[in-house]
Amino acid sequence: MEESSELQSEENKVSNEKNKKRKLKTPAQLKALENFYNEHKYPTEEMKLVLAEELGLTEKQISGWFCHRRLKDKRLMKDEAVANGRQDRSSGVIQDRGSGLGQDSCGSSKHADHRYLDPKEVESHGLYNHELSVADMTHGCRNRYPENVSGVDDTSSESSSFLQERLFSQGLDPYDMEPSRHLTPNGALPPLNPKGAVNMGHKPSGYLKVKGEIEHAAITAVKKQLGRHYLEDGPLLGIEFDLLPPGAFECQTADPANEPYSATNPLLLNSPEISAAKRQPSISSRYDSYYTKFSSQDPHMEGADFGSLHETDFQDKQDKKARQNIKQRQPLYGYTNHFPGRNSFPDLYEDSTGEASAYNSTKSHRMSTKHGVEGMRSDSASNHSDHYEEKLAVKQKGLMLHGYDNINLKNMQRSEHVKSKPSSSIRNSRVPMDTEERGLSARMAKEEMFKGDRKAKNTYCNVDGAGMLSNEIMVAKRAKVDMLQQYNVKKSPVAEMEQRKIQRSAADLPSSFSEDETADTNSSLDY
DNA sequence: TTGTGTTTTATTGCCTCC
DNA sequence: GGAGGCAATAAAACACAA
Numbered sequence: 001m002e003e004s005s006e007l008q009s010e011e012n013k014v015s016n017e018k019n020k021k022r023k024l025k026t027p028a029q030l031k032a033l034e035n036f037y038n039e040h041k042y043p044t045e046e047m048k049l050v051l052a053e054e055l056g057l058t059e060k061q062i063s064g065w066f067c068h069r070r071l072k073d074k075r076l077m078k079d080e081a082v083a084n085g086r087q088d089r090s091s092g093v094i095q096d097r098g099s100g101l102g103q104d105s106c107g108s109s110k111h112a113d114h115r116y117l118d119p120k121e122v123e124s125h126g127l128y129n130h131e132l133s134v135a136d137m138t139h140g141c142r143n144r145y146p147e148n149v150s151g152v153d154d155t156s157s158e159s160s161s162f163l164q165e166r167l168f169s170q171g172l173d174p175y176d177m178e179p180s181r182h183l184t185p186n187g188a189l190p191p192l193n194p195k196g197a198v199n200m201g202h203k204p205s206g207y208l209k210v211k212g213e214i215e216h217a218a219i220t221a222v223k224k225q226l227g228r229h230y231l232e233d234g235p236l237l238g239i240e241f242d243l244l245p246p247g248a249f250e251c252q253t254a255d256p257a258n259e260p261y262s263a264t265n266p267l268l269l270n271s272p273e274i275s276a277a278k279r280q281p282s283i284s285s286r287y288d289s290y291y292t293k294f295s296s297q298d299p300h301m302e303g304a305d306f307g308s309l310h311e312t313d314f315q316d317k318q319d320k321k322a323r324q325n326i327k328q329r330q331p332l333y334g335y336t337n338h339f340p341g342r343n344s345f346p347d348l349y350e351d352s353t354g355e356a357s358a359y360n361s362t363k364s365h366r367m368s369t370k371h372g373v374e375g376m377r378s379d380s381a382s383n384h385s386d387h388y389e390e391k392l393a394v395k396q397k398g399l400m401l402h403g404y405d406n407i408n409l410k411n412m413q414r415s416e417h418v419k420s421k422p423s424s425s426i427r428n429s430r431v432p433m434d435t436e437e438r439g440l441s442a443r444m445a446k447e448e449m450f451k452g453d454r455k456a457k458n459t460y461c462n463v464d465g466a467g468m469l470s471n472e473i474m475v476a477k478r479a480k481v482d483m484l485q486q487y488n489v490k491k492s493p494v495a496e497m498e499q500r501k502i503q504r505s506a507a508d509l510p511s512s513f514s515e516d517e518t519a520d521t522n523s524s525l526d527y
Numbered sequence: 528t529t530g531t532g533t534t535t536t537a538t539t540g541c542c543t544c545c
Numbered sequence: 546g547g548a549g550g551c552a553a554t555a556a557a558a559c560a561c562a563a
Contacts, residue, residue, distance in 0.1 A: 022556070022557050022558080023536075023557095024559090025535085042550090045549090061537085063549080063550090064538085065536080068535075068536070068537090071552075072534090074551090
């Protein structure tokens with residue numbers, strides 16, 4: 001009796017602990033989930049099963065996580081929308097949200113949202129054609145999820161934070177993605193891949209499709225004027241147009257499309273608006289991670305005001321609260337792809353130890369103190385004892401889920417890429433130099449040259465930095481082909497998994513660069 | 528050390544679609 | 546009716562400030 005009750009209580013205890021006590025996902029799990037989520041917002045049951053198996057979670061957990069993740073996205077978008085709404089009123093610049101397609105003011109009711117248009121189309125076709133090719137086109141079954149269309153409110157908003165993040169995670173450079181795909185120097189909309197071509201042709205689709213031609217023209221104008229840079233910091237088109245420099249529609253550069261950084265226009269280069277756009281903190285998670293990455297990852301990075309003439313200003317202006325928010329969001333986003341050198345996949349990124357320590361030792365960031373530390377533990381101290389990480393590592397080497405490869409590849413590439421540089425260079429040049437970072441570095445170098453800013457010169461014109469840039473370009477050039485090849489491999493997620501298994505084993509992560517780097521290089525070289 | 532705020536996870540109920 | 550999804554809610558985990 002007593003024994004049974006004891007047993008029962010024990011069971012209850014266990015049960016409670018098992019069910020009630022929420023268990024934090026490991027960084028590896030989170031990263032995997034994030035990556036997968038970036039690839040498939042609505043995974044099929046099969047995917048979930050695979051994912052659950054891979055991560056050592058239950059399908060229920062996976063489902064729940066995805067559900068919550070979507071909610072989170074939505075929430076973030078909402079915030080973003082609110083912020084944008086405020087900006088809309090003051091900016092007076094064309095805003096997607098003002099197109100009357102169920103704006104934020106219409107609420108974000110999921111049921112009402114997707115009655116107006118198919119956000120899925122907007123999401124996948126227009127902005128992320130590749131995604132369409134991967135998930136939507138090959139997984140038609142996902143169409144049955146009305147939610148995938150999370151509504152008008154989601155259409156544009158989703159395409160901002162979440163989707164950009166997605167691109168980041170996937171190693172798909174949104175900066176290049178958009179202009180390169182939708183806007184060739186000729187103004188045409190070249191398909192990124194055959195599938196995209198089939199789907200989009202040369203007409204505005206998705207997001208742009210729901211816009212009038214006039215707006216499209218305006219958007220195109222902005223694109224042209226800002227070149228690839230218009231996406232560099234800002235959200236996708238239509239999300240935060242107010243970030244554009246005033247007069248964005250007034251004077252177009254001669255060939256802006258080929259002048260991504262507007263280097264020909266020093267005034268524009270020094271435009272505070274541009275800088276503001278570069279540094280403007282946003283509630284967008286993407287920005288959060290993005291800027292946090294810039295501002296807090298490395299003290300050297302802080303000193304170097306890449307991407308912005310006023311990086312320090314940015315930091316100064318950062319509201320403490322905002323920073324806290326940013327930090328708190330970091331654990332999640334930080335593991336996507338924003339910190340290539342410090343991810344939590346020790347098994348995947350061979351040299352994470354050195355780099356990670358270099359990073360983490362510098363900042364008492366939540367990222368590093370929270371999950372980051374956990375990740376570090378896995379990186380250097382735990383001997384990879386973490387079950388999930390270990391499992392993931394093994395799996396990812398051979399198979400890993402769809403979408404992981406990009407991440408891994410990217411990280412590994414960067415890892416490798418970083419390794420090739422002297423440590424001083426690493427620090428001074430901001431190791432995880434992202435696509436835009438490099439691009440911005442180049443731009444900033446010009447700016448600083450122009451301005452004669454000695455400090456900036458020290459930062460950007462040092463030998464290491466310069467060497468690194470050129471080196472990166474060369475390496476990226478080399479890697480471009482690889483990435484493109486991988487790109488074309490994308491098929492159905494499930495099929496892809498299998499295919500990647502084979503591919504992986506054959507070419508265990510080539511020393512190619514991630515998509516964004518490739519894209520960046522591409523644009524950098526092409527422009 | 529404690530209180531507070533934020534994020535993440537788990538659960539539940541309702542809705543929509545097939 | 547079942548499956549899947551969303552929204553609301555509660556609670557745990559965490560970081561930061563006082």
